[in-house]
Amino acid sequence: DQQVKQNSPSLSVQEGRISILNCDYTNSMFDYFLWYKKYPAEGPTFLISISSIKDKNEDGRFTVFLNKSAKHLSLHIVPSQPGDSAVYFCAASRGTSYDKVIFGPGTSLSVIP
């Protein structure tokens, strides 16, 4: 049973528009959430994170929203650029050890010029 779900395997967005990637989790003990971006033939790279004490975190074009009651978080990319085309992994953590970090299956984003 997946504890972290990304129900959209893929998403296509026009350049300049907003990309919204969604993530749902089942374990209410998760207290830290991260988004990683992965290009083909490269390892994932950290993008943005949010602690469970916040409901929003911004970093440039990237904003992550957390809705704890719904156990849902989303990543907004505004405006979307072709270079944002990648697979985005949502990850949730119950602490600071590797074994407590659970990754979602990923969403492949394509930004169309």
Next chain:
Amino acid sequence: KAGVTQTPRYLIKTRGQQVTLSCSPISGHRSVSWYQQTPGQGLQFLFEYFSETQRNKGNFPGRFSGRQFSNSRSEMNVSTLELGDSALYLCASSLDTWNTEAFFGQGTRLTVV
């Protein structure tokens, strides 16, 4: 500074064989973790090593093992390979335990035929 280096990048093995993958973390990083990525399954945690000791272990069979050397380089070994072991194996390094600054290598693509 140099990033996380994984070797080899690609590997083809036959069922029943064993394989050893290598990961060199970023200089100064003492924690190395290993993940398996398969389509639709996201990143699944294998194990973490810190200062030559296995600190955490995921839910993988005993055929998957690893070790870490005094220079923090880590190896992962899979014995009696099965077709289902075909995956991208990623390692991540960080200074100590899991945090937002976990850096991933490019991965080793293992194909079992």
